[in-house]
Amino acid sequence: MALAASVTSLADEVNCPICQGTLREPVTIDCGHNFCHCCLTRYLEIPGPDPEEPPSCPLCKAPFRPGSFRPNWQLASVVENIKRLELASRLGSEEEDVCQEHGEKIYFFCEDDEMQLCVVCREAPEHRAHTVRFLEDAAGPYREQIQKCLECLRREREEIQGIQSRENQRTQVLLTQVATKKQKVISEFAHLSQFLEEQRNILLAQLESLDRDILKQQDEFDVLVTREICRFSTLIAELEEKNERPARELLTHIRSTLIKCETRRCRKTEAISPELGQRIRDVSQQALPLQREMKIFLEKFCFELDYEPAHISLDPQTSHPKLLLSEDHQQARFSYKWQNSPGNPQRFDQATCVLAHDGFTGGRHTWVVSVDLAHGGSCTLGVVSKDIRRKGELRLRPEEGVWAVRLTWGFISALSSFPTRLALEEQPRQVRVSIDYEVGWVIFVNAVTREPIYTFTASFTQKVYPFFGLWGRGSSFSLSS
Incomplete structure (x- = not known):
């Protein structure tokens, strides 16, 4: 069997590319490819699109000269040897059907010893007491077993191919998500860089203004102090000169001289005003908004980097007739007045609910719902499975394919198997669903506030859709990403 396979492989290597048969009188052209002499002759007889151009190789399309091909005697010898090997292989296979011990043709199969037997x-x-059957009869059950194995193997192969296809699709989705997140990182950091540049310029401008004001007040102080020093120097010289005079001259206008001394205090003892000092201390406070902005950026950026x-948008084909949708399908409002909505299998007929137009079959996604319950209504938010019940009573719980929370005036509940009232620090007005x-x-x-509200754990097996419900006059919600 190994010899036959090897001979077949060799025979495939010496086939003519034109007739696909074994080479006969092989010839070689300029590019090195080999063809049957008769096949190449007939090929040259077929006129080309441009008679002036030389013919091209049938295999690689390289041009060659019609009179340049030459016989390949070595390859012809190889072909002859392969033909002899094929003949020997066929004779050997016929000998395999003959018993090596007795020289008789094999007709039987011993199932006990798994041996092929002649007459x-x-x-x-040693075989008289064994179960012995004709070859074809014995092969029948084994063929059935092989067929069953083939069916199982083919089925498992299809499952593996399905897994491969699904994983390849998932890989492409992940690659797309990575590319999207990469662009988001570039975009967000570009915005952040611009914001930081603006804040840096603002702070530097404030510091430069303070620097100018400090120097200005220092110059003003120096001028004033210089004047005061001159005034004090004049008083000192006048008093020293007065003190050197005789008593009669010293006592002349002595009161006015002393009064000048009483007003000797410096008019300004601080170079920097308290207001400017306060401005210098307030510079550090200018960084607080920057700190808050960075904190918000990091929280938002890290969350949105993890979730797409x-x-x-809302699907009007699923909306209950008591819900009024905006033209852009981004808002909904409850109304006791029924809308003239055509009936269809997708529309909710009892539960005042609506689904998003598109659903998800994989990935991480997030959206924000702004809720207005001004008149004490309620709003239900979450996701539902594709085959959720649209007609009749809708039970809002995970067993029915609903994972949602309900906001009412003053409190919020998780709609698990048994509704659970949640204790939150603040009643949310904007809820992020992920x-x-x-x-x-x-x-x-x-x-x-970024305060966690509730988390459901599920095992999704089909497409899921964002889900919204409203009840109560004036209750409404709007969507954003």
Whole structure:
């Protein structure tokens, strides 16, 4: 069997590219490829698109001269040897059907010893008590087993191919997400760099202004002090001169001289005003907004880097007739007046709910819902499975394919198997809903304070859609990413 396979492989190597058969009188052209002499002759008889151009090789399209091909005697010898090997292989395969011990043709198969037997072997004492059948009869059950194995193997191969296809798609999705996040990193840091540059310029401008004001006040102080020093020097000289005079002259206008001494205090003892000093201390306070902005940026950036913002819109085909949707399908408001909505299988007929137009079959996605319950209504937010019940009563719990929370006036509840009232520091007005399809998380967070609200753990097997419900006059919500 190994010899036959090797001979077949060799025979494939000496085939003519034109007739696909074994080379006959092989000839070689300029590019080195080999063809049958007769095949190449017929090929040259076919006129080309441009009679002036030389013919091209049928295999590699390289031009060659019609009179340049030459016989390849060495390859012709190889072809002859391969033909002899093929003949020997066929004779050997015929000999395999003959018993090596008795020279008789093999007809039987011993199932006990798993041996192929001729007529003489069949009558041997060691096989008389065994189960012996004709070759085709014995091969039948084994063919059935092989067929079953083939079916199982093909089925498993299809499953593996399906897994490969799914994982390849998932890989492409992840690569797309990475590319998107890469662009987001570049964009966000460009905005941050611009913001930091603006803040740096503002702070430097304030510091430069302080520097100028300090120097200005220092100059003013120096001028004033110089004048005061001159005034004091004049008083000192006048008093020294007065003190040297005789008593009669000393006492002349002595009061006015002493009064000048009483007003000798310096008019200004500080170079820098208290107001300017306060401005210098306030410079550090200018960095507080920058610190807050950086904190918000990092929290938002890290969250959005982990979850892809979902630009969702409401599907009017699913909306209950009591819900009024905005023209851009980004807002909904409850109304007791029924809308003239055509009936269809997708529309909710009892639960005042609406789904997003597009759903998710993988990945991490997030969106924000702003809720207004001015008149004491309620709003339900979350995700639902594709086959959620649209007609009749809708049970809002995970067992029915609903993972949601409900906001009412004054409190919020998680709609688990048994609704659970949640204790939060603040009633949220903006709720961020996030889904991690592969992990199976549905996360609710206060979009303003970042306070966690509730997290569902599920195992998603089909497409899921963002889900919204409203009840109560004037209750409404709007979407953002």
